[in-house]
Amino acid sequence: MRTVFKTSYDADINLFRHGAQLGWYVLLLSVALALPLFLSSFGIGEMTNLLIWAIACMGLMILVGQTGQASLGHAAFLAIGCYANVLLQTKLGLPFILAFPLAGLIAGVAGALIAMPMTKLHGIYLAIGTLAIAILIDDFIVIAAPLTNGVMGLFAPDIAIFGYSFNRYGNPVGLYYLILAITLLVVLMYRNLQRSPLGRSFAAIRDSEISAQAMGVNVARTKAVAFGISAGVTGLGGALIGHFAGIFNNETFNVIISIQLLLAIVIGGLGTIHGAFFGAAVVALLPQGIAMGRDLVNKVLGGGSVAIPGLEAALFGAILIAFILFEPRGIYGRWFKIRTYFELFPFYRKDMFRRQKAYLKTERMR
Amino acid sequence: MDVLQLIVSGLANGCVYGLIAMGFVLIYKATEAVNFAQGDFMMLGAFICLGLTNPQFMGLPFWISVPVAIAIMGAFGYALDLVVLRRMFGQSQVAVIILTIALGFVLRFVAGLIWGHEPVSLASPIAGRDVRFGGLVLGLDEIMVITVTLVLTVALWLYFNRTKLGVAMQASSQNQLAAYYMGIPVKRIHSLIWALAGMVAAVAGILFASKGSIDPSIGLLGIKAFAAAVIGGFGSLPGALLGGLIVGLIEPFASRYIAAGYSQIMPYLLLFLILVFRPHGILAQVHAKKV
Numbered sequence: 001m002r003t004v005f006k007t008s009y010d011a012d013i014n015l016f017r018h019g020a021q022l023g024w025y026v027l028l029l030s031v032a033l034a035l036p037l038f039l040s041s042f043g044i045g046e047m048t049n050l051l052i053w054a055i056a057c058m059g060l061m062i063l064v065g066q067t068g069q070a071s072l073g074h075a076a077f078l079a080i081g082c083y084a085n086v087l088l089q090t091k092l093g094l095p096f097i098l099a100f101p102l103a104g105l106i107a108g109v110a111g112a113l114i115a116m117p118m119t120k121l122h123g124i125y126l127a128i129g130t131l132a133i134a135i136l137i138d139d140f141i142v143i144a145a146p147l148t149n150g151v152m153g154l155f156a157p158d159i160a161i162f163g164y165s166f167n168r169y170g171n172p173v174g175l176y177y178l179i180l181a182i183t184l185l186v187v188l189m190y191r192n193l194q195r196s197p198l199g200r201s202f203a204a205i206r207d208s209e210i211s212a213q214a215m216g217v218n219v220a221r222t223k224a225v226a227f228g229i230s231a232g233v234t235g236l237g238g239a240l241i242g243h244f245a246g247i248f249n250n251e252t253f254n255v256i257i258s259i260q261l262l263l264a265i266v267i268g269g270l271g272t273i274h275g276a277f278f279g280a281a282v283v284a285l286l287p288q289g290i291a292m293g294r295d296l297v298n299k300v301l302g303g304g305s306v307a308i309p310g311l312e313a314a315l316f317g318a319i320l321i322a323f324i325l326f327e328p329r330g331i332y333g334r335w336f337k338i339r340t341y342f343e344l345f346p347f348y349r350k351d352m353f354r355r356q357k358a359y360l361k362t363e364r365m366r
Numbered sequence: 367m368d369v370l371q372l373i374v375s376g377l378a379n380g381c382v383y384g385l386i387a388m389g390f391v392l393i394y395k396a397t398e399a400v401n402f403a404q405g406d407f408m409m410l411g412a413f414i415c416l417g418l419t420n421p422q423f424m425g426l427p428f429w430i431s432v433p434v435a436i437a438i439m440g441a442f443g444y445a446l447d448l449v450v451l452r453r454m455f456g457q458s459q460v461a462v463i464i465l466t467i468a469l470g471f472v473l474r475f476v477a478g479l480i481w482g483h484e485p486v487s488l489a490s491p492i493a494g495r496d497v498r499f500g501g502l503v504l505g506l507d508e509i510m511v512i513t514v515t516l517v518l519t520v521a522l523w524l525y526f527n528r529t530k531l532g533v534a535m536q537a538s539s540q541n542q543l544a545a546y547y548m549g550i551p552v553k554r555i556h557s558l559i560w561a562l563a564g565m566v567a568a569v570a571g572i573l574f575a576s577k578g579s580i581d582p583s584i585g586l587l588g589i590k591a592f593a594a595a596v597i598g599g600f601g602s603l604p605g606a607l608l609g610g611l612i613v614g615l616i617e618p619f620a621s622r623y624i625a626a627g628y629s630q631i632m633p634y635l636l637l638f639l640i641l642v643f644r645p646h647g648i649l650a651q652v653h654a655k656k657v
Contacts, residue, residue, distance in 0.1 A: 070460045070463070117641075117642040118641070118642070120645065121641060121645055124400050124459060124463065124600070125596070125600075125641060125645055127400075127460070127463060128592065128593075128596050128637070128641070129637075129638065129641045131589065131592075132593065132634045132637045132638050132641070133638075135589070135631075135634050136631055136634050136635070136638070139630060139631040140631075143628065143631075255589070259467055262464065262467075263464065263467070263468065266464055310474060310475045310478050310483075310582075311475065313471045313474070313475065314471055314472050314474070314475030314476070316468075316471060317467075317468035317469065317470070317471030317472040317475075318468075318472055320464070320465075320468040321450070321465060321468045321469065321472070324454070324461055324464060324465045324468070325450065325453050325454075325465075328457070328461065355457070357455070357456030357457065358456055359456065359541075359542040359543040359546075360397075360398050360456070360539070360541075360542045
């Protein structure tokens with residue numbers, strides 16, 4: 001185990017804890033950059049999908065993992081980001097490079113506005129309120145048919161930056177690099193947020209609202225800001241989902257998607273950037289995994305192709321149940337435990353990461 | 367007459383929502399957890415009864431299969447708590463919420479695997495019969511739904527406020543540690559309440575199935591019932607019924623008097639307004655602590 005000898009106060013908030021950590025991330029980045037050399041265009045498409053999901057997951061992670069506010073309604077912000085991005089490009093003729101950040105901004109402002117009346121709710125009431133938003137946005141898209149084309153859906157134009165065009169089918173590698181760059185920017189923003197006073201006040205609210213208040217954090221305003229930032233990043237993810245899918249309507253962003261997003265970050269590991277990526281990997285790659293497994297079974301048994309409806313959702317649910325029961329810290333938590341085991345070998349103890357249990361008290365008695 | 371007809375059908379729908387909402391409230395009242403799979407419990411109860419009754423499956427008489435289905439759902443709820451949820455004891459509410467959402471996915475899949483994804487209707491003797499009061503034509507199923515719901519609400523309310531076990535259930539949620547000190551077996555109480563919620567869900571499912579055809583995705587009705595529970599006041603049994611009735615009544619009137627796109631959002635709009643202006647529902651259960 002490497003012990004960092006801190007010689008300045010900045011050591012606590014450095015971007016990387018020590019040189020070796022920086023080295024590992026540079027290695028990861030170079031693998032990501034070199035990936036198009038090894039993968040087919042289909043594989044690159046899947047990786048692009050993974051990165052887009054990772055952006056959306058990071059958006060939700062800021063709210064759930066960092067601030068501790070459960071949201072079942074983030075599909076609404078995916079939808080707002082996606083529609084804003086495409087409408088700004090097609091109706092107002094803005095270029096992608098302007099429309100994309102504006103879409104994030106619009107989703108963020110919408111998130112903060114929605115959050116303002118809801119910051120006094122917490123726990124399950126917040127979850128219900130956000131669920132209602134996700135259902136309402138679905139219907140609002142249909143109602144606003146003159147703008148959104150309702151159930152018929154909209155076509156997303158190709159991404160064009162200074163005359164250079166990015167398309168999922170025509171130019172998959174270019175699209176991959178573009179989205180990799182956006183993902184890196186989002187990660188950097190997330191990391192800086194974590195290191196700033198704002199991010200620390202988020203964590204304070206997550207750990208104990210009362211102590212945060214006692215330390216001078218304005219709980220309601222900070223929650224609204226967290227909601228806004230989270231919705232903004234999720235909106236960016238939504239805009240990319242729109243471009244990646246090519247065509248989308250109100251069904252693309254239904255309640256199930258927002259639930260899936262929440263489940264993804266729980267599987268990945270709450271409160272960490274790694275968790276967002278692991279969760280995105282599970283969501284993005286599971287359909288392919290099932291298809292491959294099905295082909296394998298068919299090959300072994302020699303039967304025709306059997307399609308079982310709903311298998312994907314059920315498998316996802318089963319994985320999630322297993323994680324909540326046996327590894328509540330998610331994939332990243334498991335990896336962290338394994339790493340700690342080897343770092344401390346042979347001094348790892350079984351209960352090192354044991355969760356604290358609490359006796360329940362009703363929230364209906366104040 | 368038209369309005370009266372709308373009211374009755376709205377009430378009947380509302381009662382089903384109310385029954386599902388009651389399942390939410392039961393579990394919340396006793397364990398402080400929220401069972402997002404309650405709608406899927408209802409779906410499962412309906413399908414178990416259908417599997418026992420319908421001629422293409424078991425073909426039992428309806429009046430035998432109803433108690434059997436209720437008993438099976440009770441056992442299912444008890445076993446679920448024993449095997450899965452007891453491991454979550456002492457952990458945060460949000461973890462339980464996420465767990466039950468995932469459980470809902472799995473239940474929907476299992477039901478689809480066994481009974482198929484096509485809509486099927488329950489061979490129920492109360493379906494499709496009419497009762498006439500003067501000029502008013504009411505379905506026997508609608509009257510049945512309303513009566514059973516009212517009886518069940520009163521029974522559950524009495525149970526929670528008058529019996530020893532019901533009070534023990536409330537105690538175990540209000541302060542677990544104190545409940546332990548008083549000799550209440552908190553974990554067994556939790557299992558019992560899950561069994562009870564399963565039974566209520568089975569009743570709701572059977573009543574819902576008598577009103578029309580069912581398929582594995584009707585569990586998503588749970589979201590509407592959830593809205594009902596919050597509107598009425600989460601944690602209050604009469605509140606759950608009240609919320610269910612409000613949502614049930616809004617729906618037919620909204621679809622009759624408001625343009626098509628806008629009518630279906632009315633329940634959620636109401637939910638949103640309630641959350642903003644009266645966050646704990648109409649019959650709020652939040653009391654100030656007496657010192």
